[in-house]
Amino acid sequence: MKGNYSILQQNFGKHLRFLREERSLSLRELSSRCELDSSKISKIENGKTNLQLSTIFELAKGLEIEAKKLLDFKM
Template sequence: MTDKPNAPNHALIPFGQHVAKLRKNLGISQEELSGRCGLDRTYISGIERGKRNLSLTNVFKLAKALDVPPKVLLDYPEEVVSHDN
């Protein structure tokens, strides 16, 4: 069985939720985060929705833009946290 293109990957969803939480804690938009790390805003959106599998290079870019060490970016709960939007 293969995944549908751009379908959320259940291994990436909690990571994306963690990125979104860190971004929101800073009070910045996806657009601002995009500018800080040099990644497209739609790519940031895909990360936060669990649709993008980042390279290590992009993990480091995101961590720097979020002003956290990479290990903090990668230290997140494994289960999906549901939230109302």
């Protein structure tokens, strides 16, 4: 992408990590509940990925929450 969205990615990542730890899931546990590699989830949580819509929904599936909750963070 043209713009720099690293702050956005970092905020998303922090929020994801919060939601995962809130459920006491390890990266590999969350990974096994959706179609995502654990190392990829790690990268997302560390703000290194501008993930796609489908990936957001996979994460929501794994966390058993509505996808919109994953965007429920302050910028």
